[in-house]
Amino acid sequence: MTKIISHEGLEDFQALVDGIRPLTQDKQHFGTPLKTKAELTEQAPQLAANHYFSDTFQPLLPVDGPMRWRAEHADNLVLKRLRRGDYVPDLILDVHGMRQTEAKLELAALIEAAIREQCQCVSVMHGYGTGVLKQQIPLWLAQHPKVLGFHQAPKEWGGDAALLVLIDLGDQPHRR
Template identity: 90%
Template structure:
């Protein structure tokens, strides 16, 4: 629908806008700043930790005997092989004296390093201490999609103060 404006209204409008200049663009964009590669590399483990490890998730873990867990898609004999010490850990992580947040970061970094270096078995020493890491570590490991299984380590790898972890390497050939 078109509306016809009288000459008198047009002259009034022309008088109102006379002398007005258009605004110039100052070219300041307020989007998210581009991060450098070093900043992204620093934040990657933190994002992985927040993505994989939740403190509220409670998987079904055994209450009797040694600490152990196996993913649903893992072979039934995996836990037996871990218990007997058939797997030798290629990487060892010592969490003694760390806080939970530091331990989460280190655990995520260990799993990523194991995948990068094709290490099927790794060991994490949590120690005895107050028992906080000993309780939390299995809960975190059961959440990670690349963890096939874990079992309390044999005596030569730390006993009940450590866990042996079997990492899913995907299509890479397995070593024993």
């Protein structure tokens, strides 16, 4: 069914649209906006925490004695040196009173800061409390590829309420 427009109707239409210009395209794209450098650096620890730290992964950790763990590729003397206090922590993180999600983000930020600042040894103070963070932090640390090992801290660095963590800095010079 086609309609036939009369010649007078076409002239009327021409009179109505006379002087109308086409709209200009303002070129607005409604895709995902690009993030600024500040936003990316702010989100880096959260992405690292989500990438490295799983709550379901269960590494083989000791059930007796002080909390300790060493990566397979790390030197055998790593744990002994940490236990004796040969390493002095350059950065200290205190997670007393934090929730698990907050502590996980802070732990990821600590490891990233240690790598950026060339700090080989850091201390994580989890405290006693209900024992949730004391149980979870070693599980998270054992998953991170840059952690060479950790050991319960000596008395001067917090005792059994803290861990000394040794970070792998790669081929860069180490400090002890």
